[in-house]
C-alpha cells in the first residue's frame with residue numbers, strides 16, 4: 036500500500052510564505068481532492084521533479100520508521116488553475132508535491148520576531164525538542180537520508196510541543212543530486228548540528244547519539260527498494276538513478292552511528 040497518496044489540486048490555491056524566514060520554493064496553501072470526495076487543506080510546492088522525488092522518498096522512509104511527517108501526496112494541478120514555474124508537466128497538468136496542512140508554526144516562526152531571535156522562544160523550542168522521544172531518530176534519519184536542509188523553517192512545533200518534520204526536497208545530498216554525489220560514508224551538511232546541538236548539554240548529546248546508533252537494526256529491516264517502488268520513485272528519478280539511491284541508502288546504514296555522533300559533537304578519534 037503506497038504511503039504517498041494521489042490528489043488533484045482544486046482551484047483557488049494561494050501563494051504562501053513562512054513568516055519566520057523567506058522560503059525558497061514557490062509554495063501555496065490550497066485544497067486538494069484526495070479521493071472519494073475527501074478534500075484536505077495542504078501545502079503545495081511547485082518544484083522540479085527531482086525535488087518531488089526527494090520529498091516522496093524521504094517522507095515514505097520517515098513514515099516507515101514512524102517519524103512525524105505530515106501525510107504526503109503527489110498532486111496534479113491544471114495549468115489553468117495554477118501557473119507553475121518549476122513543475123514537470125503531464126498533459127495539461129503540473130506534477131506537484133503536497134503535504135497535509137498540520138496548521139502548526141515552524142520553529143523559525145516561533146523564534147524570530149522581526150528577524151530577531153527571542154530567548155524565551157528558544158527555550159521553549161529547545162525543551163520541546165529534548166522532550167520529544169524521537170529526537171535521536173531525527174538526527175539519525177537526517178544523517179542516513181543525507182538531508183541537508185533541516186533548518187528552523189523545516190521543523191514545525193505545535194502548542195502540545197509535538198514536532199513535525201517537513202521539507203525533504205534537499206535530501207539525498209541536495210535538490211539536483213546525481214549518482215556521483217552519493218557517497219555512503221560522506222558527512223554531508225547536517226543542519227541540526229548547526230542550530231540544535233549547541234542547545235544540548237554533553238549528556239543530552241551522548242543520549243541522542245546513542246538513540247541514533249540504536250536505529251541501525253530498524254533501518255536494516257526496511258525494504259527501501261520496495262518502498263520506493265510502491266511510491267513511484269523509479270518513475271520520478273529514472274530506474275538507473277533509483278538503483279543508485281537504493282545502494283547508497285543500504286550502504287550508508289553502517290555509517291549512521293558515526294554520522295549522528297559527528298552531528299551531536301560526540302565524534303571520537305579511534
Ligand SMILES: Nc1ncnc2c1ncn2[C@@H]1O[C@H](COP(=O)(O)OP(=O)(O)OP(=O)(O)O)[C@@H](O)[C@H]1O
Pocket residue numbers: 051052053054057058059060061062078080105134135136137138139140141184188189191201202203204
Ligand atoms: N504540511 C505542512 N503543514 C503546515 N505548514 C507547512 C507544511 N509544509 C510546509 N509548511 C509551511 O510552509 C513553509 C514552506 O514549506 P517548505 O519548507 O516545504 O518549502 P520551501 O520553500 O522548500 O522551504 P525552504 O526555504 O526550506 O527551501 C514551511 O516553512 C512551513 O512554515
Ligand SMILES: [Mg+2]
Pocket residue numbers: 058188189202
Ligand atoms: Mg522549507
